Amino acid sequence: MPYDIFISYRRVGGEYTAKILHDKLTQRGYRVFFDVESLRSGEFNRRLFSVIDECTDFLLVLSPGSLDRCGDPQDWVRQELAYAIAQKKNIIPVMLRNFSFPVTLPQEIDAVRWCNGLEASAEFFDAFLEKLIEFFKAPAPKRKKKRWLLALVCVLTALAVAAGIWWGMQRTARAPAETGNGQPLPSVQVAQASPSAPAVPEGMRLYEDERLSFCYPEQWLLAQKDAEGNPLYRGKVDGAAYEFQIADVSDDLTVAIEKYTYGCISVPIVNAGAFGTEQIGGYTVVMTGALYQGEDGATREMMIACADNGHTRVAMELFYGEGADARTMLTQILETLIIK
Numbered sequence: 001m002p003y004d005i006f007i008s009y010r011r012v013g014g015e016y017t018a019k020i021l022h023d024k025l026t027q028r029g030y031r032v033f034f035d036v037e038s039l040r041s042g043e044f045n046r047r048l049f050s051v052i053d054e055c056t057d058f059l060l061v062l063s064p065g066s067l068d069r070c071g072d073p074q075d076w077v078r079q080e081l082a083y084a085i086a087q088k089k090n091i092i093p094v095m096l097r098n099f100s101f102p103v104t105l106p107q108e109i110d111a112v113r114w115c116n117g118l119e120a121s122a123e124f125f126d127a128f129l130e131k132l133i134e135f136f137k138a139p140a141p142k143r144k145k146k147r148w149l150l151a152l153v154c155v156l157t158a159l160a161v162a163a164g165i166w167w168g169m170q171r172t173a174r175a176p177a178e179t180g181n182g183q184p185l186p187s188v189q190v191a192q193a194s195p196s197a198p199a200v201p202e203g204m205r206l207y208e209d210e211r212l213s214f215c216y217p218e219q220w221l222l223a224q225k226d227a228e229g230n231p232l233y234r235g236k237v238d239g240a241a242y243e244f245q246i247a248d249v250s251d252d253l254t255v256a257i258e259k260y261t262y263g264c265i266s267v268p269i270v271n272a273g274a275f276g277t278e279q280i281g282g283y284t285v286v287m288t289g290a291l292y293q294g295e296d297g298a299t300r301e302m303m304i305a306c307a308d309n310g311h312t313r314v315a316m317e318l319f320y321g322e323g324a325d326a327r328t329m330l331t332q333i334l335e336t337l338i339i340k
Contacts, residue, residue: 013063029141093117
């Protein structure tokens with residue numbers, strides 16, 4: 001059965017949003033191809049292009065820096081996008097927070113900056129999804145008639161009617177019970193169930209003090225252990241990926257940077273320096289800037305936060321390095337961290 005929608009994304013920063021889009025659109029009845037980056041090899045390479053041929057719509061999840069590697073002709077995001085443009089597919093950029101287009105792009109994909117797209121919103125995801133669907137050219141899925149549900153309703157209705165008739169017959173067949181003085185017995189007080197708590201919006205949780213906070217399925221996953229046996233963890237918040245590990249190595253929180261992992265691959269830190277400390281949700285947090293060497297040998301900048309609450313220490317990369325945004329993201333992460 002052919003697909004309707006193809007989702008292309010960069011694993012670091014975009015995988016979580018791509019997976020959520022796949023799941024939500026599949027629930028709506030769309031046939032969605034979720035491009036699993038780790039399977040881009042051999043026969044699967046050729047299959048990718050045939051799937052793009054099948055699809056009407058091409059969703060491109062754009063996380064910060066996701067197009068930076070498109071200068072490489074062998075880059076898969078570039079190849080998928082270039083093929084979709086050449087095949088005149090309906091390309092819809094889905095831009096995550098802090099994404100911006102590079103100044104220059106290869107000519108074969110430069111047209112993407114002029115495509116109609118929209119910004120993803122975790123806070124108003126349902127509204128964002130409805131707006132996204134309006135951009136589709138694929139026909140809306142036909143809703144199947146739930147005949148089994150109709151039959152079940154009919155059966156339950158018949159049973160309810162029968163039960164009502166039986167109860168009425170039983171009631172008229174016996175006289176009301178009386179007390180010794182001829183007065184009717186007081187009616188039995190049936191305990192009513194207390195009203196249920198207000199519904200919590202999907203994707204959020206309610207604390208005891210009635211605060212609402214975001215929660216994300218499969219947010220924290222045990223990935224692997226490093227060479228020294230320390231557990232490494234992966235987490236995703238608001239579409240951005242954070243890699244972190246327990247780094248119980250020194251009283252100096254910045255030492256955690258030396259063992260920081262990026263994509264579960266050890267990263268050589270070229271230079272680092274702490275430039276701020278504050279208290280967030282019971283954690284002492286040291287904000288640190290660092291230069292690291294990527295797999296391609298190029299030196300890049302990152303911001304790392306090292307947090308300690310007395311018995312748990314973590315190091316995590318921050319994609320949001322400016323003022324309130326960085327603090328807000330840190331607060332969300334530390335509130336939902338399960339390694340308490």
